Structures are given as structure tokens and as C-alpha cells.
Amino acid sequence: MLRRLCVHTAAMIAAASFAPAAHAQPAPEAEFAITSEVPTLAELDAQVRLLVATPAPDAVKAAQLEGGSRAVVVPKMVYRIGFFRPPRGSSAVTGPETHDGDRHTAIINASRQGAPTVRIEAEWRRIDGRWKLASKSLCNGIKTLGLPIPCNFE
Numbered sequence: 001m002l003r004r005l006c007v008h009t010a011a012m013i014a015a016a017s018f019a020p021a022a023h024a025q026p027a028p029e030a031e032f033a034i035t036s037e038v039p040t041l042a043e044l045d046a047q048v049r050l051l052v053a054t055p056a057p058d059a060v061k062a063a064q065l066e067g068g069s070r071a072v073v074v075p076k077m078v079y080r081i082g083f084f085r086p087p088r089g090s091s092a093v094t095g096p097e098t099h100d101g102d103r104h105t106a107i108i109n110a111s112r113q114g115a116p117t118v119r120i121e122a123e124w125r126r127i128d129g130r131w132k133l134a135s136k137s138l139c140n141g142i143k144t145l146g147l148p149i150p151c152n153f154e
Contacts, residue, residue, distance in 0.1 A: 032060070034131035038099050039124060044106055045093040047133065051075035052110075053085035066125055067135040067153035074138045074149060083112040083145075093122075102126040108141075120144055 032050055034043045047064050050056055052075050061076070062069040078084060084091040089112030098105045108120045122137040139151035 033063070034124075035129055036131075039104055039131045041093050041095065041097070041106060043131070044104075044124065045091075047131070048091055048093055048108055049085075051133070052078045052091060055079065063130070064132055065135070065138070066127060066132045067138065070153035071135060071138055074142060074147070077147060077149060078141075078145070084110040088113050104131065108137075118144055 032047070034047060036043065051061055051064055058069065058072045058076070062072050065071040065075075083089045089110065091108060091110045093106050093108055095106060102125055104124045104126075106122060106124075108122045110118045110120070120137065120141050122140070123134040124131045124137075125134050126132075135151075135153055138153070141147075142149050142151055
């Protein structure tokens with residue numbers, strides 16, 4: 001009886017230790033924005049990972065896209081399929097890069113198990129001081145991946 005009481009008490013303490021706080025802070029991705037004059041590859045990579053490798057809310061993903069909420073269907077589908085996130089795949093933004101005022105380009109490399117790496121030439125546009133993945137880049141991705149999504153958010 002005493003042993004059961006000790007085990008039960010230990011389990012309750014452990015559960016309380018790992019319980020979320022009543023006033024949890026918002027998730028860090030909720031405030032993600034690239035606002036630098038010229039975005040870095042690390043910033044662009046973090047944005048792409050937020051879009052395709054996390055279950056971030058639609059509003060968070062929409063804030064990263066030129067097409068806003070109309071374009072969220074693309075990263076949501078890529079996330080659900082799971083091609084470019086662990087454990088089946090990954091993504092990385094690499095050069096070569098170009099920069100011209102409010103436009104920046106780089107390459108999104110997406111890999112999945114058993115398939116060759118997909119390279120998508122991507123463009124970001126600075127809109128209201130924030131770098132957002134351009135709609136034409138999403139359309140390139142739709143075409144490259146063969147997704148059944150109409151590209152009607154440009």
C-alpha cells in the first residue's frame with residue numbers, strides 16, 4: 001500500500017512538472033518576420049521550414065506569403081504530405097542569390113527519401129517591410145511537385 005502511494009505521488013509530481021503553464025507565451029513562429037534590408041539564407045531557410053515543416057497556424061503561414069491566406073493551401077498540403085520535413089525529408093535554401101531592391105532570389109532544395117532532390121528557383125518580395133515568398137514561386141513549386149492545386153492566388 002505504501003509503495004503504491006509513493007508511486008502514485010511520484011507520478012503526480014512528474015505530471016505537474018511537465019504540465020504547460022496556465023499563461024503560456026505565444027509560439028515563437030507567431031512573431032516570425034524577415035525585416036532585414038537584405039534577407040540572409042538562414043532567414044529564408046527558417047521561413048521555408050516554418051511554412052513546410054511545422055504545423056504553424058494558417059495566419060502565421062499566410063503572413064509569410066505574398067498571396068496571403070489565398071496561398072496557404074500550398075504549404076499546408078506540403079506539410080501534410082510530409083515530403084520535406086523529418087523523418088522522410090528535408091529542405092534547405094541555398095545560393096546562388098540575387099538581390100534587386102524589393103526582390104530577392106535563391107534556391108529551395110527539397111529532399112525526400114527515395115527521390116532526387118528537387119531544386120526550385122524561388123523569389124521573395126519585400127511587402128510592407130517584410131520579406132514574403134512570392135506567389136510565382138509557389139506556382140513553380142506546385143508545377144515541379146505535381147500538386148493538384150490551381151495556381152490562382154497570384
